[in-house]
Amino acid sequence: MERDTLKLVAVSAGLSKPSSTRMLADRLTEATHSAVPEGRSVDVRVVELRDLAVDIANNLVTGFPAAPLREALDAVTGADALIVVTPVFAGSYSGLFKSFFDLVEPDALGGTPVLLAATGGTARHSLVLDHALRPLFAYLHALTLPTGVFAATDDWGSGADTHAGGLPARIERAGRELAGLLAGSLAGRSAGPSAGPITEQPAGQAAGSPGNTPGPFTPEADADEVVPFEQLLARLA
Template sequence: MKLAVVTAGLSVPSSTRLLADRLAAATVAAAAAAASEPVSVSVVELRDIALDVTKNLLTGFPSPALRSAISTVVGADALIVVTPVFTAGYSGLFKSFFDVLDADSLAGKPVLLGATGGTERHSLVLDYQLRPLFGYLKADPVATGVYAASSDWGSGEGALQRRIEKAGAELASLAAGRPPATGEPEFVPFDQLLAGAGE
């Protein structure tokens, strides 16, 4: 199975890239536990091709680097996408990259949605911006998206890791053509999320 990871973090190191790597590791581990085929992982760092994306939007001609990134994403069996949240929405670079893809190039492709931000209040970006975007692109998002706020990277890593493992297992199952394993969903009331509870 070919797994492509698209990460739109701008800094180095980046919490967006960290989340993307952990989601990929969880997916690979879930696939291995299910004794499915080996998983090869390719990472597309959008910050490295930001100028190429902009030039393509202006001219309609992809550079070799952008063409390679598009080929990696379109040719993958499954996709992990992670964006930082800026001004209550996904990053412009993230959206611009998916704007240059052909409208049907992700049709039916399993995709795991992820986002990072400074506060838990932006977690709805997964359901109100990313799902509609990938629905329009005819992709097949897994049920569990993963949002990581700044507070998740310290004492909250236990809850974050459980969400990562659940989402990775769903992506591995969907990519292998198996129904995702059922289990009790982890529900944390929104007021507890805002208070930093639920870890």
């Protein structure tokens, strides 16, 4: 039975106030919330790791989480979907971001949809999504969305909104994908091009070859037929 309220949690590892990391988290949250089908309510919570930095460090050395950290961990592990956003430091996620998810039990996010996002000074760091974040959440058994969002400094400029591949378009696409999974539907998945029907050819006739005219030689097409040597030569000519 579906619950009346879905839980969407965004985790932001930005260090400054305000920060582009938190701004990206907010925009992704808004895009996801607005794409959820009508009739489903969504409870949105943002976890600011900056405010939990001392508690995270203490937990790593003592093994005991303070109440605010315990509440944040419970919110993350109890979410129906997650948005995670980290700044890029030294070509990877931040230490604060990694330290927080080090405290999450390996199976606690099993099957949870996760939208991956990151911010950095240059688009050259965008590979952090696939080379660092995806392996981390694969280890946690989460379901990462195909679309990740990386926002470089230039993406926040005045001309960033004018083309189809700009940051707003990427945010909207990722939000639709996550909303589709969050609502338990396929609304966020765009249909790919439909493949045409496969036409079977008569035995001994190469695909796409009219009558008995020898077609191009392909090992796949000829694997199960015996072809005279002179015909093989003709096909290779």
